Amino acid sequence: GILTNTRDVRSNLVLLGDKRILFSPSENSFLMYQIYGKSWAVLGNPVGNQAEFSDLVWSFRALCDRYGGWPVFYLVDGNQLSLYKDFNLSYEHLGDDALIPLKNFSFSESLSPELQQLYQQLQTTELDFEVIEGDALDRLMPELEAVSNSWLTTHDNNEHGFSSGFFDPYYIKNFACAVIRLNHRVIAFAVILETSEQQEVGVDLMRFDQQAPANSMDFLIIELIQLKKQQGYQRVNLGFAPPSKDQDHPLVPLLNRVGEFMYQSTQTTNTRDNDAHRQWMEMYHPVWSPKYLVSPGGTKTNRILRDLTRLSFPKTTQIRSESTET
Numbered sequence: 001g002i003l004t005n006t007r008d009v010r011s012n013l014v015l016l017g018d019k020r021i022l023f024s025p026s027e028n029s030f031l032m033y034q035i036y037g038k039s040w041a042v043l044g045n046p047v048g049n050q051a052e053f054s055d056l057v058w059s060f061r062a063l064c065d066r067y068g069g070w071p072v073f074y075l076v077d078g079n080q081l082s083l084y085k086d087f088n089l090s091y092e093h094l095g096d097d098a099l100i101p102l103k104n105f106s107f108s109e110s111l112s113p114e115l116q117q118l119y120q121q122l123q124t125t126e127l128d129f130e131v132i133e134g135d136a137l138d139r140l141m142p143e144l145e146a147v148s149n150s151w152l153t154t155h156d157n158n159e160h161g162f163s164s165g166f167f168d169p170y171y172i173k174n175f176a177c178a179v180i181r182l183n184h185r186v187i188a189f190a191v192i193l194e195t196s197e198q199q200e201v202g203v204d205l206m207r208f209d210q211q212a213p214a215n216s217m218d219f220l221i222i223e224l225i226q227l228k229k230q231q232g233y234q235r236v237n238l239g240f241a242p243p244s245k246d247q248d249h250p251l252v253p254l255l256n257r258v259g260e261f262m263y264q265s266t267q268t269t270n271t272r273d274n275d276a277h278r279q280w281m282e283m284y285h286p287v288w289s290p291k292y293l294v295s296p297g298g299t300k301t302n303r304i305l306r307d308l309t310r311l312s313f314p315k316t317t318q319i320r321s322e323s324t325e326t
Contacts, residue, residue, distance in 0.1 A: 002047055016165060201236045
C-alpha cells in the first residue's frame with residue numbers, strides 16, 4: 001500500500017479512521033483531512049508519490065473553493081512549503097518535532113546527565129522492556145486497555161484524535177507496541193509508528209498505569225531508542241512541542257492550547273505545562289524540526305486554531321460517529 005513508501009510517521013494516523021481521504025487520480029498518493037466549521041484541515045504532508053503532490057494539493061484547494069471552506073494545512077514540514085507558494089496563504093511556525101538522530105547516538109553523550117541517572121535508577125526496579133506485535137499483541141490487548149483506562153482516569157478522562165491516536169484495538173493492531181512490565185504486569189506502553197526504509201520511528205499513545213514508577217516512560221523511550229539504533233533506523237521522533245511561552249509570538253497562547261493534547265499524550269509527569277514538555281524533550285538533546293500551519297491567515301487564524309483544537313479533542317464515540325466515507 002501507499003504507507004509502505006511513506007517518509008512521514010504521521011501518515012500512519014490515517015489508520016485511525018477519523019479522517020477523510022483525498023486520493024490522487026492514480027490512487028498512489030493521498031492527503032488526509034477533516035472539517036470543523038469552515039476549516040478544512042489537512043494533517044501533515046501529502047503521502048505517496050511526490051510527483052503527484054502538487055496536483056493533489058491543487059485538487060484539495062479546488063474542493064475547498066467549491067464548498068466555501070478554508071484550506072488549512074496543519075503540521076507541514078519546512079521542505080514541503082513550496083507546495084503552497086501559489087495559494088496566497090500565510091505561514092505560521094507552530095512548534096517543532098523533536099528528532100533523535102541514531103547514527104551517532106550514545107547513552108553517555110546523547111542524553112542529559114539527569115536522564116542517564118533516572119534510567120540507571122529504573123534499571124534497579126526490575127522493569128522489563130519488550131516489543132510485541134501480531135497475535136501476541138492481540139492477546140495482550142486487554143492489559144493495554146487497562147493501562148490506557150488508568151492513564152485516562154489520571155489525566156483528562158477524554159480521548160484525543162485527528163493528529164494523535166486514541167485507544168482502539170483495530171488501530172493498534174496495525175503496529176508493534178513497546179511494552180514495559182513490572183512483576184510480569186504491563187504498566188506502560190507506546191504504539192510504534194514507522195516509515196519506509198527504516199528512516200524514522202515515532203511513538204503514539206504513550207500511556208502508563210497509575211502505579212507505574214515515576215519516569216517509567218523515559219525507561220521505555222531510552223530502551224526503544226537503543227533498540228532502533230541496533231536495527232539500523234536513522235532517527236526517533238519524540239513528537240511535537242509547541243513554542244515556549246516566553247517566545248515573542250502573538251499566537252503563543254493559542255498555539256500552546258493546540259499543542260496541549262499532544263503534550264498530554266506523551267507527558268511523563270503530572271504537570272500540564274507545555275514548557276515543561278519541551279524541557280523534558282531537551283533532555284534527549286533532539287534536533288528540532290519546525291512544523292508549520294499554512295492557512296488563509298489574518299483575522300481567520302484565531303478561529304482556525306480553535307477549530308484545530310476542537311478536532312483534536314473529540315471523544316472516541318464522537319470520532320466514530322462523525323467519521324465519513326473516504
